[in-house]
Amino acid sequence: MPEMSKILIANRGEIAVRVIRTARDMGYRTVAVYSEADADALHVHEADEAVPIGPAPVGESYLAADKLIEACRLSGADAVHPGYGFLSENADFARACADAGVTFIGPPAEAIELMGSKRLSKLAMIKADVPCIPGYQDSDQSDERLAAEGARIGYPLMAKASAGGGGRGMRLVRKSEDLMDSIRTARSEAQSAFGSGELILERAVLNPRHIEIQVFADAHGNVVHLGERDCSIQRRHQKVVEEAPSPFVSPGMREAMGKAAVNAARACNYLGAGTVEFLADADGSFYFLEMNTRLQVEHPVTELITGQDLVEWQLRVAAGEPLPLRQEDISLNGWAMEVRLYAEDPRNGFMPQTGPVLVWDLPKGPGLRIDHGLRKGHAVSPNYDPMLSKIIAHGTTREEARRKLVRAVEDTVLLGVNNNKAFLAKTLRHEVFARGEATTAFLADHFEGDATVTAAAPDLRVLTLAATLIHARSGRQSAHAPELLSWRNTASTPWHYRLEAEGKTYDLSLIVDPHRTHMRCTAQAGDNETIIDLISIDATHCVYLADGVRRRLRFAVDGNTVYLDGPFGNIAFRNLTHQPTAGADAGGSGRVVASMDGAILAVSVAIGDRVAKGQTVAVLEAMKMEHQLQADTAGTVTEVFVSAGAQVKIRQMLITISPDDAEEGR
Structure with a gap:
């Protein structure tokens, strides 16, 4: 049995924090690693010890296997948990750990290598009687052979990079005339992203469900599955919403998929946690897609419906113990859903965002779980994946879980960094998702061109709120004396504000009437007018009345920028009021x-x-x-x-x- 007493987590962010907490609860000492950009990150503070491993770029820190092995030596760590991403599916890193006498908390290098190749893994799955999509996965990669196989398979088909994932090196080919161009593009992307231009061809399964099965194997010959997760809602092949169980999967289909997933794990002599991913057709047919040889981002939904800690299972298996449960002892209870909070701007093509964490407040309540790696004052770096947090809810029914998750998403407050929470809430509220009918085409079918997602222009009420808060914060003498918020003698004299948000500027006039129970602000922009009564305000909260409804709003001020959080999402307004105004006919700035x-x-x-x-x-x-x-x-x-x-x-x-x-x- 391997000796394990101190575990180094070769990762960062929310997964590093999540692993550290379970390891600590089990009595293990923990070691964090960190780049220069992460010196004050939450995972560094959570661990017992921490080792700096280099500059911010991942190639010089989190992907530098030699630095991670050296961190084990310096700290005395005798085991490594790789989390997900980075080196979690790198067979050479698993071998390097073994060579250094360090336990790699994951499958054998041979299993990682096999399942890291879509071509080789598909051949192994066919041999193991796991249903696979008809296609071509042999070693002859000549254009002539691929063209001939494309004609045999028929169209539409998918050209896929054999290595890697995340949608890179993947092309949907609808007709034979497009095949060669798609192959060249997919091959070039694959070579650039994964160092291998090897491709496979598969019949395209259009508008499928993306269903995955959680499997676990130990060193004693035991292999089980813990049910399925539905990950159909995706954007650019990246998962947005995950849930367990799937509203599409029947008990009979679950049994068949579970059996196929267990066969897949046995076929590669698996050890530890793994996920076998399938595409499911409308008729219930399902086909092997790939196997992820690590813990998945979405593992919490499985934990919530099974009542099991999958990281604890990983550590027990790595220590040589048998699986905690047999297949017949595993049951699924209730429903769980998860969304991924990203530092990105849905109104601006989902462009990744950076900036300081000025406010980070999390909802609390029965059945809620937030996995994250954020600290107030820490900066979101451009060097890493923009996923910041996972918001998860559990309920006795699917509708209860969905309802809890919508509220939890809307009540999560992150200011200083734009994020996708309003987009997530809208996705969860959509009637197609609420009915459990979403496929992988859901976002393209229902959100493409949606002005509330893609348009950057805030409405007049939001502009008025921003101007009111800037006005109040700049002239406020006392949080309890709204009559001091304006020093002008004549309340009807308008204040002129120019605000910038997401590259656009907005002009409005604000008439402030402090001679009331509450400060009233009347804003005008062109022919439009809106009125807001500011009832109370402190450093990060305000209460206001608009259109007969009293509401609360979270905000933050950093220099001349005010950050708002509300049903409209996150918007930052920069106060340009005192800057020179460009001419009316001015073009771009150059x-x-x-x-x-x-x-x-x-x-x-x-x-x-x-x-x-x-x-x-x-x-x-x-x-x-x-x-x-x-x-x-x-x-x-x-x-x-x-x-x-x-x-x-x-x-x-x-x-x-x-x-x-x-x-x-x-």
Whole structure:
């Protein structure tokens, strides 16, 4: 039996915190690792010890296997829990741990290697009688062979990278004429992302359910499953909502899928926690998709309906113990749902966001669970995945779990960093999801072009709230003396405010009447008017009356920016009132600035170059995504301040362009 007394968590964020807490409850000492960007992160504070492992970029810290092994040596850790992501499915890292005499809390390297290849794992699953999608998964990767196999399989089909996941190296091909272009693109993406251009072809299962089975295996020959999770709601192949059990799966289908998943685990001599993912057709047919050889992000929903701690199971299996339960002892009780809170802006193409955590308040109540790695005052970095937290609810029925989760999402408050909570709440409230009918096409079918998700313009009430709070905070003498909020003698004299939100500016006039029980603010923008009575206000809360309804609002002020949280989502307003106003006919500024903290991948212009409005002039990498930075005006490049490889801060000046009209006026 392996000796385990101190566990190093080779990860960060919410999963590191989650593993640390279970390990601590079981009596183990814990060691965190951290990059320079994470020196004050929650997982560092939660662990007994912590070891710095390098600069913020993952390649120099969390993906540096040698630094993690050295951290084990320095701290005396005799086991490593890899969490998910990073090196959790890296067979070489599992071998390096074994070579260093450190227990890797996960499956054998051989199982990781096999299931890390879609081609090889599919061959193994076919041999193990696990249902697979008809397709091509052999080693001949020539264009001629792939074209012939495409014709045999028929269209539509999927071209998929054999390695990796997350939708990279994946293309839907609807007709034969598109196959070669799709293959070239998928192969190039796969080579860039995973170091292998190997592809497989599969018949496309359109609008399926994405169902996965949680499996566990020990070193004594025992393999069980703990039911299914429905992960059908996805955006760009990334899961948004997960639930257990699935509203689509019948008891008979659950038994068949569970048996297939157990067979898959046995076929690769599995050990520990794993997830076998399937696509299910409308008729109930299901097909092997892949096996994730680690703990999943969505494991809490399984924990809530089974009453089991899956990290505890992992640690017991790694220590050589048998599984805590037999298959017949595992039961599913109630319903659980989970959503992923991301630092991203749904109104701006879901662009990842960075910034300081000014307010972080979590809801409490029966059946609620929040897994997170945030601390007030800590900054959300551009170097890592933008997922910040998981909000999970459990109920006796699916509707109860959904209702609890909607409220929990809406009551979660994160200010300083824009996030997707309003989008999540709208998804959970959608009638198709409420009926349990959502497939993988749900978001594309029901949210594509939805103005409440994609439009950036706040309404007049939200603008008025922002202006009222800026006004109150700038002139307030006492939280209990609203009559002192304005020093003007004439209440009817309007205050003019210019606010900026998400790249757009808004002008409005605010008439403040302090000679009432509550401070009344009347805002006008064009022909529109709204009235707000500010009843009370402190540093981060206010109560106001609008349209006959009294409401509470959370906010934060940082410099000249006010951050609001409400049913409209998260919006930050910058006070531009005292800045010079551009001319009415002004075009773009000609200033290209960094949209967030990150690294410059490419600069495609030089001084003297002519550019068109909308032309990409640089590429910024942040939060594992590439962002095209475009010229907001046509003109001539006059200054270039950065080059490829440079690390930049949000709103840092990168390039300046002299607009055409400026040239003509000289």
